[in-house]
């Protein structure tokens with residue numbers, strides 16, 4: 001198990017939710033943090049004095065460059081990049097605006113890809129870790145989150161490719177597949193969730209539990225973290241009986 005003490009970790013989307021709890025959990029392990037989110041006040045509230053803060057819209061190229069380059073300049077290395085920032089979109093696929101669909105992909109897919117490219121040389125040097133926070137929706141298409149699911153499927157696919165590409169350089173690549181996590185994700189998403197979501201919040205976990213599962217995954221250099229673990233049952237059911245799962249999830 002690798003220690004995270006003194007490791008330099010970048011977290012996007014760290015002003016609230018899973019990202020803010022990741023920051024707290026990693027700080028507790030002695031990591032040095034570089035944090036990003038758009039809301040500078042909330043980001044500062046979630047940070048400690050020793051953290052580097054690079055506020056701004058992470059889909060913007062200059063914010064991506066500042067996050068990577070300022071972190072490397074301050075501490076001379078990058079050990080872990082956690083691509084966590086993301087958002088939902090509850091519009092259905094027949095009527096969702098294409099500019100909205102593109103914006104979801106920009107944040108949930110192209111930004112993690114761009115940051116991984118920018119951080120790549122540093123992660124190769126440290127034989128570090130790349131974490132992409134996908135979703136159970138990146139393995140099973142959720143009909144109430146169609147474009148979001150598509151963006152997370154794309155992120156899941158590129159995560160596997162990155163693992164294959166970077167393995168030879170000793171870089172650990174981990175996909176994270178949370179189910180329901182009790183954050184403001186639904187409130188921060190575009191559109192409105194349906195009244196009833198199959199499975200609903202009965203199987204939700206806290207952001208603290210989710211963050212702890214991710215940190216343990218980094219320490220153990222896992223390929224994938226599914227949290228809560230019951231999510232594996234749904235993934236298995238979907239592999240074996242895709243038609244049945246699709247019918248059950250139908251709205």
Ligand SMILES: NC(=O)c1ccc[n+]([C@@H]2O[C@H](COP(=O)([O-])OP(=O)(O)OC[C@H]3O[C@@H](n4cnc5c(N)ncnc54)[C@H](OP(=O)(O)O)[C@@H]3O)[C@@H](O)[C@H]2O)c1
Pocket residue numbers: 012013014015016017018019036037038039040042056057058059084085086087088107133134135136177178179180181182183184185186188
């Ligand atoms: N909650 C769930 O049930 C769940 C389940 C599966 C996967 N996930 C994934 O887990 C990740 C975190 O979700 P969460 O539940 O913690 O959501 P959240 O509570 O809505 O937090 C999202 C974070 O991303 C930041 N963010 C959003 N747009 C950004 C942008 N353009 N630039 C920089 N930062 C941005 C937000 O900060 P600002 O608003 O300050 O920018 C916030 O810190 C996401 O990738 C999400 O898809 C969540």
